[in-house]
Amino acid sequence: MRILVLGAGGIGGYFGGRLVEKGEVVTFLVRSKRKQLLEEKGLVIHSVNGDFTFAPKLITKTDQTAPFDIVLFSTKAYHLEEAINDVKPFVGENTVIIPLLNGVAHLSPLQEAFGENVIGGLSFIETTLNEAGEVVHTSKFDRLVFGELEHIETDRIQQIADTFSGTKAKFVMSNQIKKDMWHKYLMITTMSGVTTLMRAPMGPIRDSEGGKGFIRSLLLEVTEIMRACKAPIDDNIVEEQMKSIDGLSYQFKTSMQRDMEKGLFIEGDHLQGHLMKLAKQYDIEAPILKTVYQNLKVYEEMM
Ligand SMILES: NC(=O)C1=CN([C@@H]2O[C@H](COP(=O)(O)OP(=O)(O)OC[C@H]3O[C@@H](n4cnc5c(N)ncnc54)[C@H](OP(=O)(O)O)[C@@H]3O)[C@@H](O)[C@H]2O)C=CC1
Ligand SMILES: CC(C)(CO)C(=O)C(=O)O
Structure with missing residues (x-):
């Protein structure tokens, strides 16, 4: 081919x-x-x-x-x-x-x-x-x-x-590619969100006091939005993704974080921004996601 x-x-x-x-x-x-x-x-x-x-x-x-x-x-x-x-x-x-x-x-x-x-x-x-x-x-x-x-x-x-x-x-x-895409969307929104907010790889965020709880809270916010718009995500997806995050290397970085470190454009509107629109549509508060997104907007403002 x-x-x-x-x-x-x-x-x-x-x-x-x-x-x-x-x-x-x-x-x-x-x-x-x-x-x-x-x-x-x-x-x-x-x-x-x-x-x-x-x-x-x-x-x-x-x-x-x-x-x-x-x-x-x-x-x-x-x-x-x-x-x-x-x-x-x-x-x-x-x-x-x-x-x-x-x-x-x-x-x-x-x-x-x-x-x-x-x-x-x-x-x-x-x-x-x-x-x-x-x-x-x-x-x-x-x-x-x-x-x-x-x-x-x-x-x-x-x-x-x-x-x-x-x-x-x-x-x-x-x-089940649609489900796979939504699961990956949940994972990347959360991981790129926390790594860009904390300016740290996944290891220090995960292992810091309260770190896992913070990651889990963001996962829960995003799943609430995804469930509201009937995205095909599994019931136990938050636990599954927390397990995957436990298995990541200490130095694991996301591509958005690497782009930010290089001063490049980021995909904030496509990832977190799209979820923010859905949250508004379904009247969901999502305070951590809002903070993550605002951080990305400040970065863009300063580029
Ligand atoms: N990198 C990673 O680890 C991962 C990335 N992703 C996702 O994959 C996607 C791609 O990311 P990534 O490969 O890292 O991004 P890169 O920026 O490394 O690569 C994108 C490439 O697309 C090229 N491009 C843009 N517009 C055009 C065009 N009109 N015609 C031809 N080439 C074009 C750019 O070329 P130019 O030099 O001309 O700008 C650039 O080389 C993103 O959505 C990202 O979130 C998913 C999983 C992991
Ligand atoms: C989290 C990771 C590395 C997984 O492929 C990713 O998709 C990204 O950083 O863009």
Whole structure:
């Protein structure tokens, strides 16, 4: 299958790279500055699971080529609109678009643009770009999850699973991807919220006096909002996520926190901001979430 990776950053660069390493034909849709760098140095992945450097096949939005079979959509949320427009020429009737953004608010604009070509997706991985524009992957886990949004078994999803099998990273097909996306949304909103608020990795927050209670209170606020809007989340999700948080390394950081440390734009409106809108709609107070969001707004004000 012909694969297009939209956004050769921490996520697209890593998972696209693992597919290239396995021998799949992968093209990266990039913007001109990134193209220049990747042409000069190649796409460099430093990973706890094995380094890999290669010369990527690159296109920019004005190039002409036949539609792709799969698009791994891996930009930040604040680039969503532009990226949707840029990828349109490369999407055909049968192209499957797998969004890898954190959160859920991107699904509606993607579906408006591409209808049923869009399936569900997410990733569990800790990657970032270093100053040289190289992908740095720092925790062992590297899981990309994808699946049909409507719980149906389709030929296309099976073909994609076959294409993704046998790589060094874990590509996992899910028959409950909507639930997986909401669970990940709960986790990332909470973890990026506390790490950016406390300016600390998860370990010191979790192990400080009252830290676990604080994290749990935010999880509870967010689940209240999610339940109000009938999101498909499990009854015991807070306990499950507290267990996962217990298992994280002391130095574990979120991508929003790393972006903040670098003075970059953040996805606060897409993640916490979307939940704030839902909270307002359902008349839910959510004081900790409000504090987390205000902190992000102050950061943006000072950028
Ligand atoms: N990094 C992580 O550990 C994790 C991130 N996520 C989520 O994955 C998503 C992607 O994050 P991440 O990969 O870290 O972000 P990065 O900023 O590292 O990468 C995004 C890339 O998208 C590119 N891009 C933006 N717009 C376009 C466009 N129109 N055409 C081509 N390329 C474009 C940017 O290129 P340019 O250089 O031109 O700006 C950039 O290289 C986010 O929603 C994030 O929350 C999820 C799990 C973990
Ligand atoms: C929490 C983590 C690292 C899990 O993949 C993540 O999604 C992020 O920081 O954006």
